[in-house]
Amino acid sequence: MTNAAASQSTPDDDAQPGQRKRKRRRRLALGALALVFLAGGAGYGGYWYFTGRYWVSTADAYVHGNQVPLMAQVAGTVYAIAADDTEQVHKGEVLVRLDPTDARLALDRAEAQLAQTVRQVHQLYQQAAEQKATVALRKADLDQARRDYARAKRLQSSHNVSQQRYQHARTAWEAAQASLQQARHQLAALQAVTQGTDPRDHPRVKLAVAAVRQAYINLQRTRVLAPVDGYVAQRKVQVGQRVQPGQPLLAIVPLNQLWVTANFKETALAHMRVGQPVNMTADFYGSKVHYRGTVLGISPGTGSAFELLPPQNATGNWIKVVRRLPVRIALDPGELKAHPLRLGLSMQVSVNVHNASGPVLGEAPGGRTDYTTNVYRRNPTRLNRLVDDIIRANAGDSTGTLVDRSHGR
Numbered sequence: 001m002t003n004a005a006a007s008q009s010t011p012d013d014d015a016q017p018g019q020r021k022r023k024r025r026r027r028l029a030l031g032a033l034a035l036v037f038l039a040g041g042a043g044y045g046g047y048w049y050f051t052g053r054y055w056v057s058t059a060d061a062y063v064h065g066n067q068v069p070l071m072a073q074v075a076g077t078v079y080a081i082a083a084d085d086t087e088q089v090h091k092g093e094v095l096v097r098l099d100p101t102d103a104r105l106a107l108d109r110a111e112a113q114l115a116q117t118v119r120q121v122h123q124l125y126q127q128a129a130e131q132k133a134t135v136a137l138r139k140a141d142l143d144q145a146r147r148d149y150a151r152a153k154r155l156q157s158s159h160n161v162s163q164q165r166y167q168h169a170r171t172a173w174e175a176a177q178a179s180l181q182q183a184r185h186q187l188a189a190l191q192a193v194t195q196g197t198d199p200r201d202h203p204r205v206k207l208a209v210a211a212v213r214q215a216y217i218n219l220q221r222t223r224v225l226a227p228v229d230g231y232v233a234q235r236k237v238q239v240g241q242r243v244q245p246g247q248p249l250l251a252i253v254p255l256n257q258l259w260v261t262a263n264f265k266e267t268a269l270a271h272m273r274v275g276q277p278v279n280m281t282a283d284f285y286g287s288k289v290h291y292r293g294t295v296l297g298i299s300p301g302t303g304s305a306f307e308l309l310p311p312q313n314a315t316g317n318w319i320k321v322v323r324r325l326p327v328r329i330a331l332d333p334g335e336l337k338a339h340p341l342r343l344g345l346s347m348q349v350s351v352n353v354h355n356a357s358g359p360v361l362g363e364a365p366g367g368r369t370d371y372t373t374n375v376y377r378r379n380p381t382r383l384n385r386l387v388d389d390i391i392r393a394n395a396g397d398s399t400g401t402l403v404d405r406s407h408g409r
Contacts, residue, residue: 018348025224028370037044044257045294051121052197052354054352054354055161055350055351055352055353056264056268056269056351056353057348057349057350057351057384058262058263058264058265058268058348058349059346059348059349060262060263060264060324061260061261061262061263061280061329061346061347061348061349062260062261062345062347063258063259063260063282063341063342063343063344063345063347064258064259064260064261064342064343065253065254065255065257065258065259065343066253066254066257066371067233067251067252067253067254067343068228068230068251068253069225069235069248069250069251070095070096070224070226070227070243070248070249070250070251070252071245071246071248071249072096072098072224072243072245072246072248073221073224073245074098074103074218074221074222074245075102075242075243075244075261076098076099076102076103076222076241076243077098077099077102077238077240077241077242077243078096078097078098078099078238078239078240078243079097079098079099079239079240080096080097080239081096081097081235081237081238082094082095082096082097082164083095083097083226083232083235083250084232084235085232085233085234085235086231086232086233087231087232088229088230088231088232089226089230089231089232089252090226090229090230091226091227091228091229091373091375092225092226092375093225093226094223094224094225094245095224095226095232095249095250096224096237096249096250097222097223097224098222098223098224098243099222099290100219100222103215103218103219103221103222104219106215106218106219107212107215107216107218107219109215110208110211110214110215110216111212111215111386111390113208113211113212114205114208114209114211114212114387114390114391115390115393115394116206116394117205117207117208117210118199118205118319118391118394118395119394120204120391121199121202121204121205122199122394122395125199131183131186134183134186135145135180135183137181137183138176138179138180138182138183140250141178141179142173142176142177142178142180144172144176145169145172145175145176145177146176147172148169148172148173149169149170149173151169151298152165152168152169152170152297153169153170166372179191199391199395200391201335205391209387212383212386212387212390213383213387216383216386217378220378224249225376226252226375227252227373227375227376228252228373229254229256230252230253230254230255231252231253232250232251232252233250233251233252233253234250234251235250236249236250237249253343255336255340255341255342256333256336256337257371258331258336258341258343259296259328259329259330260278260280260293260328260329260331260347260349261326261327261328261329261333262326262327262329262347262349262351263293263324263325263326263327264321264324264325264327264345264351265322265324266302266322266323266324267324267326268347269298269323270278271353271356272295272298272327272351272353272356273295273353273355273356273357273358273359273360274295274296274297274298274358274359274360274361274362274363275294275358275359276294276295276296276351276352276353276355276356277292277293277294277351277352278292278295278329278349278351278352279291279292279293279352280292280329280331280347280348280349280350281295281345281347281348282339282341282345282347282348283345283346283347283348284341284345284346285339285344287348289330289339291331291332291335291336291339291347292332292335293328293329293330293331293332293384294330295327295328295330295351295358296328296329296330296362297330297361297362298325298326298327298328298360298361298362299325299327299328300361300371302324302325303322303324303326303353304323306328327351329349330392343395362391
């Protein structure tokens with residue numbers, strides 16, 4: 001009977017062990033997959049709790065920098081341009097040259113006016129000294145006329161001189177008094193324009209010297225210099241163009257003075273502080289090149305607050321829109337030198353807000369000067385020598401000191 005029962009088993013009974021094995025494997029796979037998801041979720045949760053929640057990111061970030069405008073300081077006609085767009089220039093190089101003819105003529109006129117003024121002022125001092133001698137002469141004439149009048153008066157009382165001679169003596173005495181008073185008034189008038197100064201410090205001479213200095217500087221300004229190192233952009237000037245003071249000629253972009261402006265949502269700025277570290281990547285180089293930065297400050301207003309016509313929300317229909325605040329981020333100079341950026345490039349920015357002990361607002365610069373140039377400082381040595389030579393040549397003496405202080409004593 002056993003053999004008969006065995007012979008009566010069905011194919012479904014033979015398939016059950018295989019199905020159970022497949023179900024077991026399926027349950028094991030699902031369990032492993034669930035464990036993977038749980039482990040991944042736990043790992044991400046740990047990352048977010050310990051690290052991820054302290055990073056605030058945005059893709060609304062761009063490279064900003066200075067655009068130094070090169071402007072004409074004097075009027076003139078352009079006859080030479082030494083740089084074009086995208087070319088590198090160095091501080092102090094002559095980039096644009098203006099026709100110096102008018103400036104040279106103005107300097108010649110100013111030099112001639114200074115020479116004439118020095119001669120006229122020197123003449124005033126000579127006239128003052130001469131008038132002093134005239135006053136002394138008129139005083140001697142008055143003394144003599146007083147003695148003659150006194151003698152004639154004594155003789156007239158004893159009838160030893162004629163009435164006519166007595167009248168002549170009296171008239172001569174009165175005329176000598178008037179002549180002395182006139183001479184003193186003339187001396188006072190000359191001393192009013194000369195006393196207390198010497199010819200070199202006379203106001204008229206100083207005014208003429210200032211005109212020479214201005215004309216000299218204007219001649220130097222016909223050579224337009226680059227104030228900083230950088231690259232030329234937006235060249236507008238053309239050869240033959242007549243330019244006026246303050247007219248933009250071109251712009252210079254110093255690529256070593258760049259920063260990143262990241263626009264964060266206002267809801268992400270609660271823990272952002274000045275000095276926090278920043279990680280950045282540029283679309284220009286891709287994700288392989290990383291930049292390190294530092295938060296310099298948060299803008300005092302949103303972009304819409306500084307618009308020409310800011311939005312007015314005091315209306316019946318109002319929809320709340322999350323605003324963005326610009327955050328200024330400094331770049332590492334070494335990394336910027338290794339991988340130069342350009343103005344306007346897009347950046348991916350992530351700020352580590354874990355350490356929120358820094359200031360919320362930027363601090364005062366404290367007298368710091370971040371941007372400066374010395375190319376507009378003129379060496380006064382040649383100009384002073386030019387002025388001294390003109391004064392010395394027209395002062396009437398060989399020393400050029402022009403000191404005559406006796407007129408005031």
